[in-house]
Amino acid sequence: xxxxxxxxxxxxxxxxxxxxxxxxxxxxxxxxxxxxxxxxxxxxxxxxxxxxxxxxxxxxxxxxxxxxxxxxxxxxxxxxxxxxxxxxxxxxxxxxxxxxxxxxxxxxxxxxxxxxxxxxxxxxxxxxxxxxxxxxxxxxxxxxxxxxxxxxxxxxxxxxxxxxxxxxxxxxxxxxxxxxxxxxxxxxxxxxxxxxxxxxxxxx
Amino acid sequence: xxxxxxxxxxxxxxxxxxxxxxxxxxxxxxxxxxxxxxxxxxxxxxxxxxxxxxxxxxxxxxxxxxxxxxxxxxxxxxxxxxxxxxxxxxxxxxxxxxxxxxxxxxxxxxxxxxxxxxxxxxxxxxxxxxxxxxxxxxxxxxxxxxxxxxxxxxxxxxxxxxxxxxxxxxxxxxxxxxxxxxxxxxxxxxxxxxxxxxxxxxxxxxxxxxxxxxxxxxxxxxxxxxxxxxxxxxxxxxxxxxxxxxxxxxxxxxxxxxxxxxxxxxxxxxxxxxxxxxxxxxxxxxxxxxxxxxxxxxxxxxxxxxxxxxxxxxxxxxxxxxxxxxxxxxxxxxxxxxxxxxxxxxxxxxxxxxxxxxx
Numbered sequence: 001x002x003x004x005x006x007x008x009x010x011x012x013x014x015x016x017x018x019x020x021x022x023x024x025x026x027x028x029x030x031x032x033x034x035x036x037x038x039x040x041x042x043x044x045x046x047x048x049x050x051x052x053x054x055x056x057x058x059x060x061x062x063x064x065x066x067x068x069x070x071x072x073x074x075x076x077x078x079x080x081x082x083x084x085x086x087x088x089x090x091x092x093x094x095x096x097x098x099x100x101x102x103x104x105x106x107x108x109x110x111x112x113x114x115x116x117x118x119x120x121x122x123x124x125x126x127x128x129x130x131x132x133x134x135x136x137x138x139x140x141x142x143x144x145x146x147x148x149x150x151x152x153x154x155x156x157x158x159x160x161x162x163x164x165x166x167x168x169x170x171x172x173x174x175x176x177x178x179x180x181x182x183x184x185x186x187x188x189x190x191x192x193x194x195x196x197x198x199x200x201x202x203x204x
Numbered sequence: 205x206x207x208x209x210x211x212x213x214x215x216x217x218x219x220x221x222x223x224x225x226x227x228x229x230x231x232x233x234x235x236x237x238x239x240x241x242x243x244x245x246x247x248x249x250x251x252x253x254x255x256x257x258x259x260x261x262x263x264x265x266x267x268x269x270x271x272x273x274x275x276x277x278x279x280x281x282x283x284x285x286x287x288x289x290x291x292x293x294x295x296x297x298x299x300x301x302x303x304x305x306x307x308x309x310x311x312x313x314x315x316x317x318x319x320x321x322x323x324x325x326x327x328x329x330x331x332x333x334x335x336x337x338x339x340x341x342x343x344x345x346x347x348x349x350x351x352x353x354x355x356x357x358x359x360x361x362x363x364x365x366x367x368x369x370x371x372x373x374x375x376x377x378x379x380x381x382x383x384x385x386x387x388x389x390x391x392x393x394x395x396x397x398x399x400x401x402x403x404x405x406x407x408x409x410x411x412x413x414x415x416x417x418x419x420x421x422x423x424x425x426x427x428x429x430x431x432x433x434x435x436x437x438x439x440x441x442x443x444x445x446x447x448x449x450x451x452x453x454x455x456x457x458x459x460x461x462x463x464x465x466x467x468x469x470x471x472x473x474x475x476x477x478x479x480x481x482x483x484x485x486x487x488x489x490x491x492x493x494x495x496x497x498x499x500x501x502x503x504x505x506x507x508x509x510x511x512x513x514x515x516x517x518x519x520x521x522x523x524x525x526x527x528x529x530x531x532x533x534x535x536x537x538x539x540x541x542x543x544x545x546x547x548x549x550x551x552x553x554x555x556x557x558x559x560x561x562x563x
Contacts, residue, residue: 038479043478043479046477047477047478047479047480049477050361050474050476050477050480050482051480051482053474054361054473054474054480054482054483055482058482138280138281138282138393139280139281139282139393140386140390140391140392140393141386141387141390141393141394142367142368142371142386142393142394143281143393143478144281144359144364144475144476144477144478145280145281145282145283145284145393146281146282146285146475146476146477149361149474149475149476149477150474150475151474152360152361152471152472152473152474153289153292153293153471153472154471155292155299155303155469155470155471156292156293156299156469157467157469163466166300166462166466167463167466167467169462170459170460170462170463170466171459171463172459173455173456173458173459173462174455174456174459174460174463175459176455177452177453177454177455177456177457177458177459178452178456180448180451180452180455181449181452181453181455181456183452184249184445184448184449184452185249185449186246186247186249186250186439186441187246187439188246188438188439190247190250190429190431190432193246193247193432193437193438193439194431194432196437197432197437200437
């Protein structure tokens with residue numbers, strides 16, 4: 001008589017686990033809480049502008065970014081004199097002039113007219129050079145592709161006749177749906193079935 | 205009208221339904237639609253038991269509006285944010301359709317979560333429906349993935365920071381996080397890959413799993429009511445009546461989404477810049493970000509892993525025959541604790557300011 005027995009296999013789960021451990025072993029520690037910050041004036045000015053756009057009340061962080069940018073004395077891509085003016089404007093509490101000086105310092109068109117502002121010639125500016133370069137090199141990997149942050153765009157909430165018509169149509173859809181869902185509701189409720197079940201058991 | 209004319213009229217009236225009947229039979233012969241009329245217990249038509257169907261209806265809304273939005277969206281990083289702005293300001297109905305897409309995504313998330321909770325508390329995942337529970341959990345994960353990729357592709361500061369978090373988490377995962385690594389295809393933008401995930405990979409997977417989910421519902425039948433069980437006293441109705449009621453509920457949901465899209469249309473944030481962290485993620489991720497504030501980026505990874513490990517474990521741990529939640533005190537207590545934890549962590553995020561975690 002032949003006894004069919006299962007031949008000893010490689011422990012398959014062990015192999016799977018081994019592969020998983022090997023893959024996970026490739027993990028690199030992710031940095032959290034801070035990490036490497038850029039020391040390039042050009043990057044720091046862009047970040048300061050983005051902070052003004054996003055969180056204009058957080059002047060301390062904006063001030064830090066500007067101060068860090070001013071430390072990059074060898075920068076050839078930022079007009080540090082204009083950054084220094086931006087710092088002075090921030091100290092006075094004028095966030096618009098701060099932003100305008102920062103924008104001018106990297107050759108971007110200031111978002112607002114502050115007068116007496118002489119940004120570096122746009123054709124010489126790092127921004128213009130970057131834009132020319134960007135036309136050749138598109139953003140890759142996890143690059144944002146943004147040179148200077150522009151404000152968010154809130155949705156248009158003005159209500160014209162089309163809006164009201166749409167609103168009426170949507171309310172009509174809700175009413176039709178609610179009416180149909182009432183019309184199509186189950187004729188017998190769960191509690192009725194429960195009661196019928198109970199009655200049947202008592203009857204027995 | 206003479207008697208003869210009445211007879212002719214009568215004959216015509218009788219012939220009409222016969223022709224209609226024949227047409228329906230012809231369609232049925234080829235498509236087998238009457239197979240949908242199989243009997244289901246009447247409790248299936250209650251709102252709580254229709255949540256899965258209504259979730260599927262919101263998926264249809266998302267696909268329809270997504271096709272519209274894709275005509276104008278440009279997934280190049282330099283243009284993505286601007287293309288959304290153009291859609292909002294220059295395309296007729298663009299703001300409204302984007303609003304419907306935005307609100308439908310959130311409604312779908314809420315409905316899927318409620319559906320999952322209904323299944324959990326009514327014990328509908330129990331034998332022989334364990335596999336369908338796992339498919340549902342996978343679909344829930346994909347819905348979260350769709351919301352995440354949707355947040356990123358609008359390419360504003362919020363979306364860019366969401367991506368930044370994910371890149372860091374993929375580094376924590378080592379080789380398993382390869383797909384999120386910008387180095388995977390270094391000469392292209394990761395935005396393009398996430399866009400493909402958002403419009404092709406994730407919806408395809410959801411639709412595939414949805415088909416499997418529906419097939420298993422048909423195979424095992426609608427789960428019995430936890431209180432009634434398989435009582436014969438409960439009337440049966442054709443499955444088409446269930447679909448009909450889902451359709452009615454879906455109309456209500458679609459109308460409410462439309463109202464929200466008109467009254468509270470979404471805007472778009474500033475163009476993104478690397479190296480700053482100033483935004484909050486969408487509300488469904490808030491609980492994870494409270495964990496991040498406490499323990500760093502790994503909090504997001506461990507929080508997500510813990511939730512899905514619990515969800516996957518449910519049918520393997522809670523295996524008793526009892527379905528009614530009051531008679532499953534341990535499972536119910538754990539479920540309520542998890543819900544409370546998520547709610548508390550979400551509220552904590554709502555009242556805190558975003559902290560810098562990204563490198």
